[in-house]
Amino acid sequence: MSFYMPTKIYSGSDCVIKNASVFKNFGKNAMIVTGKTSAKVCGALDDVVKALNENNISYSIFDKVLNNPTVENCYEGGKFAKEIKADFIIAIGGGSPLDAAKAISMYKTNDISPMQIFDGEQKNKPIPVIGVATTAGTGSEVTQYSVLTVESEETKRSFSTPDTFMKIAFLDAKYTESLPMSITIDTAVDALSHAFESILNKRSNIFSEVYAKESLKLTGKSLSSLVKRNLTYKDRENLLFASAYVGIAIAQTGTTVVHSMGYPLTYYKGLTHGNANGVLLSSFIKGCDNVNHKLVSELLGYLGLNSINEFDKMLNTLLPDRKIITEDEAKLFSEKTIKAKNVSSCPWDITQEDEYKIFLKLVK
Amino acid sequence: MSFYMPTKIYSGSDCVIKNASVFKNFGKNAMIVTGKTSAKVCGALDDVVKALNENNISYSIFDKVLNNPTVENCYEGGKFAKEIKADFIIAIGGGSPLDAAKAISMYKTNDISPMQIFDGEQKNKPIPVIGVATTAGTGSEVTQYSVLTVESEETKRSFSTPDTFMKIAFLDAKYTESLPMSITIDTAVDALSHAFESILNKRSNIFSEVYAKESLKLTGKSLSSLVKRNLTYKDRENLLFASAYVGIAIAQTGTTVVHSMGYPLTYYKGLTHGNANGVLLSSFIKGCDNVNHKLVSELLGYLGLNSINEFDKMLNTLLPDRKIITEDEAKLFSEKTIKAKNVSSCPWDITQEDEYKIFLKLVK
Numbered sequence: 001m002s003f004y005m006p007t008k009i010y011s012g013s014d015c016v017i018k019n020a021s022v023f024k025n026f027g028k029n030a031m032i033v034t035g036k037t038s039a040k041v042c043g044a045l046d047d048v049v050k051a052l053n054e055n056n057i058s059y060s061i062f063d064k065v066l067n068n069p070t071v072e073n074c075y076e077g078g079k080f081a082k083e084i085k086a087d088f089i090i091a092i093g094g095g096s097p098l099d100a101a102k103a104i105s106m107y108k109t110n111d112i113s114p115m116q117i118f119d120g121e122q123k124n125k126p127i128p129v130i131g132v133a134t135t136a137g138t139g140s141e142v143t144q145y146s147v148l149t150v151e152s153e154e155t156k157r158s159f160s161t162p163d164t165f166m167k168i169a170f171l172d173a174k175y176t177e178s179l180p181m182s183i184t185i186d187t188a189v190d191a192l193s194h195a196f197e198s199i200l201n202k203r204s205n206i207f208s209e210v211y212a213k214e215s216l217k218l219t220g221k222s223l224s225s226l227v228k229r230n231l232t233y234k235d236r237e238n239l240l241f242a243s244a245y246v247g248i249a250i251a252q253t254g255t256t257v258v259h260s261m262g263y264p265l266t267y268y269k270g271l272t273h274g275n276a277n278g279v280l281l282s283s284f285i286k287g288c289d290n291v292n293h294k295l296v297s298e299l300l301g302y303l304g305l306n307s308i309n310e311f312d313k314m315l316n317t318l319l320p321d322r323k324i325i326t327e328d329e330a331k332l333f334s335e336k337t338i339k340a341k342n343v344s345s346c347p348w349d350i351t352q353e354d355e356y357k358i359f360l361k362l363v364k
Numbered sequence: 365m366s367f368y369m370p371t372k373i374y375s376g377s378d379c380v381i382k383n384a385s386v387f388k389n390f391g392k393n394a395m396i397v398t399g400k401t402s403a404k405v406c407g408a409l410d411d412v413v414k415a416l417n418e419n420n421i422s423y424s425i426f427d428k429v430l431n432n433p434t435v436e437n438c439y440e441g442g443k444f445a446k447e448i449k450a451d452f453i454i455a456i457g458g459g460s461p462l463d464a465a466k467a468i469s470m471y472k473t474n475d476i477s478p479m480q481i482f483d484g485e486q487k488n489k490p491i492p493v494i495g496v497a498t499t500a501g502t503g504s505e506v507t508q509y510s511v512l513t514v515e516s517e518e519t520k521r522s523f524s525t526p527d528t529f530m531k532i533a534f535l536d537a538k539y540t541e542s543l544p545m546s547i548t549i550d551t552a553v554d555a556l557s558h559a560f561e562s563i564l565n566k567r568s569n570i571f572s573e574v575y576a577k578e579s580l581k582l583t584g585k586s587l588s589s590l591v592k593r594n595l596t597y598k599d600r601e602n603l604l605f606a607s608a609y610v611g612i613a614i615a616q617t618g619t620t621v622v623h624s625m626g627y628p629l630t631y632y633k634g635l636t637h638g639n640a641n642g643v644l645l646s647s648f649i650k651g652c653d654n655v656n657h658k659l660v661s662e663l664l665g666y667l668g669l670n671s672i673n674e675f676d677k678m679l680n681t682l683l684p685d686r687k688i689i690t691e692d693e694a695k696l697f698s699e700k701t702i703k704a705k706n707v708s709s710c711p712w713d714i715t716q717e718d719e720y721k722i723f724l725k726l727v728k
Contacts, residue, residue, distance in 0.1 A: 001379070006370035009571065015365070206605060207373065210578045241570060 003207035004162065005248050007131075007142050011171035011241070016044070016132060020051035022168060026128050027087020030059040033077060033101040035067070039092040042175040044132050048090055060084045062104075065093070068156065068266060068273070069100040070149045075114040078107020081127070088128040091166075094187065095138030095147070095273065098131050102146035102164045105129045117148070118159050131166040134175040136239040137187025137274055139194060139247020141169035145254075149267065155336065156263045165251070171244055173237040181229050184239075185318050186274030188226055191243040192219060193277035197256045198249040199299060200288045202345045208252035215246035216302035223303055227317055257350055258284045260340030261358065264333040269324055278319045282312040283358040291348045323364045330359035367571035368526065369612050371495075371506050375535035375605070380408070380496060384415035386532060390492050391451020394423040397441060397465040399431070403456040406539040408496050412454055424448045426468075429457070432520065432630060432637070433464040434513045439478040442471020445491070452492040455530075458551065459502030459511070459637065462495050466510035466528045469493045481512070482523050495530040498539040500603040501551025501638055503558060503611020505533035509618075513631065519700065520627045529615070535608055537601040545593050548603075549682050550638030552590055555607040556583060557641035561620045562613040563663060564652045566709045572616035579610035580666035587667055591681055621714055622648045624704030625722065628697040633688055642683045646676040647722040655712045687728040694723035 010019045023030070030052055032045070039045040045061075052059050062080050066073050081089070081104055089108075091101030103117055105126035112122065131141035140146075144160040176184070198204060198212040219242040222235035231239075262276035271279070285308055289296045296308070305311050316322070325333070334355035337343075343350060374383045387394070394416055396409070403409040409425075416423050426444050430437050445453070445468055453472075455465030467481055469490035476486065495505035504510075508524040540548070562568060562576040583606040586599035595603075626640035635643070649672055653660040660672070669675050680686070689697070698719035701707075707714060 001374070001376045002383075003373040003375075004371075007368075009367040010365070011367075011569075011571075012365045019366075205375075207375075210574055210609070214574045245574070 001205040005251050007166045008168045015172050016047040016051055016170050020054050023051055024055040028057055029087045030057050031081050031086035031089045032059055032061045033089050034063050034092040034097045035065045038134055042134050042178045044092045044134050044175045065097045065100040067096050068149045069096050071114040074100045074103035075107055077104035081108040090130045092132045094135035095140050098140035099146040101129050121161050125163050128167045130168045132170045135187040136176050136243040137190035139243050142244050142247040143251040155267055171240055173240045176236050186272045188239050189278040190274035191246055193258050193281050194246040194250050197258050198253045200347050201253040201256050203253040208249040211245040212249035215242040218242040220303040254342055256342050256345045260342050261337045275319055278315055279322045288347050322362055325362045327363050330363055333359050365569040369615050371530045371533050373533045379536050380411040380415055380534050384418050387415055388419040392421055393451045394421050395445050395450035395453045396423055396425045397453050398427050398456040398461045399429045402498055406498050406542045408456045408498050408539045429461045429464040431460050432513045433460050435478040438464045438467035439471055441468035445472040454494045456496045458499035459504050462504035463510040465493050485525050489527050492531045494532045496534045499551040500540050500607040501554035503607050506608055506611040507615040519631050535604055537604045540600050550636045552603050553642035554638035555610055557622050557645050558610040558614050561622050562617045564711050565617040565620050567617040572613040575609040576613035579606040582606040584667040618706055620706050620709045624706050625701045639683055642679055643686045652711050686726055689726045691727050694727055697723050
């Protein structure tokens with residue numbers, strides 16, 4: 001049993017501006033890593049630029065991070081980081097820019113091929129990364145994980161080292177207020193999935209459980225607002241903290257089969273990451289219920305729900321389109337995903353047949 | 365609002381032996397810092413030595429740490445660390461060796477006078493410290509604080525920097541099994557005090573609160589065993605985790621007036637640290653009850669208690685001797701302790717008169 005989460009978290013309204021002076025601990029030349037638009041729309045980029053200017057830190061912006069970034073996309077970012085001689089990175093965004101920044105920080109200091117990023121510990125430590133979360137779901141700002149799309153393998157893979165934790169994570173719910181409702185929902189479902197996958201994970205321990213359960217309780221406070229698609233600032237803050245809390249938990253336990261089974265739904269069918277997890281989550285919880293009914297009931301209780309059926313109905317309201325694959329795809333996806341590393345942390349000994357049956361529920 | 369706790373925790377039975385290989389990440393030459401006997405009696409020293417031998421790491425033992433170590437005591441340890449050219453420190457013990465090790469690690473790399481340790485950030489980073497907790501109370505293994513006795517000021521003072529967090533903390537409840545019952549009780553009361561002082565602290569935040577409340581819930585599970593002075597291994601583990609949990613919380617919030625008011629009771633009257641906190645704790649909670657009755661009731665509920673009166677009776681069973689000072693001392697102690705830094709985090713604006721009245725309850 002172990003616990004490790006070395007990221008310093010600053011949270012609350014205007015936390016970037018209020019803690020602007022911390023940026024100067026990381027150098028004179030920053031690289032901002034983000035996607036095309038959201039960092040600008042939500043105001044996070046403006047706040048970061050203001051904070052950097054206040055501290056006379058120069059910066060260059062790399063805003064080419066793709067949704068579900070590929071290794072090549074991140075490698076390009078790494079080249080950019082080398083060119084501008086970045087001292088550190090500020091990543092602004094949801095999971096894609098945050099995960100990409102971790103890879104870019106590693107490419108910056110190591111002369112490796114794109115795919116060598118998956119080889120484990122590298123020779124040189126990455127440059128420091130600071131994260132500004134603009135969605136409430138990924139938890140990437142407080143984990144060591146970077147999940148990248150590998151085109152040659154037609155799936156996603158993750159890498160992590162103890163050095164890929166961010167140095168600082170900023171959590172300001174105002175950045176999530178401008179999110180489209182669909183992304184708000186998808187990311188909230190991702191965090192929900194993290195909570196169930198962490199607590200029901202074979203690697204769950206007393207330290208991870210505290211935060212994962214608290215995450216569910218916080219989500220429970222704002223679940224009806226989410227279902228009504230009508231969120232206050234307080235709801236936004238609850239969901240953002242819920243996401244970070246369970247991020248701390250999955251940093252200890254990892255995720256399990258919902259995540260690995262979700263990857264082909266994203267890669268082949270274009271589902272967002274949260275949506276892909278969401279359409280699989282009830283089936284996973286049903287499987288867990290067979291091995292630990294008491295715990296599953298406790299967890300559903302934190303959300304104010306009395307049964308897996310109620311949970312499934314709630315998810316169906318949030319993500320109504322589930323019939324999205326063919327029978328052949330169900331077969332292919334189960335063949336592919338039963339080989340995933342995190343299958344071993346599933347609370348029951350899941351078989352390819354089990355996975356196939358779960359995928360079958362998504363057949364048109 | 366912020367959160368930072370970069371220590372990696374390994375916990376569970378035989379965690380030192382099972383994770384022996386982690387020691388080799390810190391160098392070839394270790395200094396073991398401990399007190400005279402307890403590390404030997406409880407088996408922790410044997411386990412550490414075995415782990416070091418397995419990894420061909422040489423070591424020297426500094427077992428001169430006093431109870432409530434003085435700055436001079438730690439400075440002597442610093443000289444020893446320089447002489448043996450220690451790469452890193454392994455601290456084994458309760459709060460005294462753990463806090464001393466933090467100071468020693470700082471003296472090792474900085475040519476400063478004993479008292480300059482209180483000057484804040486030092487020029488050079490300390491050598492890494494690994495902690496093996498042998499009591500369940502201090503939480504020092506997961507905090508940045510080092511509390512040292514300053515003879516010239518007739519009290520204790522603390523220093524901390526972000527670099528004084530330990531690199532690794534080992535939590536194995538078997539080391540606490542050989543503790544005398546009085547130390548088991550005193551240290552458990554220290555952890556209880558940490559929980560109330562952290563949650564009711566002005567600096568309490570959502571991240572610290574999770575762990576502090578969970579700490580109380582864990583203590584609650586074993587409180588009746590403690591009162592009966594009859595603890596199982598599971599009780600020991602509950603108390604050890606409760607102590608670490610709330611350590612993570614006070615690393616964020618600090619303590620408040622119970623701790624500062626307790627220092628003269630230790631310095632002048634020889635009370636153990638936990639006992640000193642314990643005789644003040646009910647009065648503090650009564651003060652807090654006036655400003656937040658609902659929260660105080662919630663916290664007592666986690667311990668299975670219905671009122672402050674019940675809490676006070678419980679403490680009186682654990683620590684019966686409270687009439688220990690004179691009226692003059694009550695006056696002197698309140699004059700001294702109202703100047704403490706952490707008075708500002710008391711949930712109400714505590715005055716010297718308030719402190720005097722609290723000390724008066726301890727008059728013979």
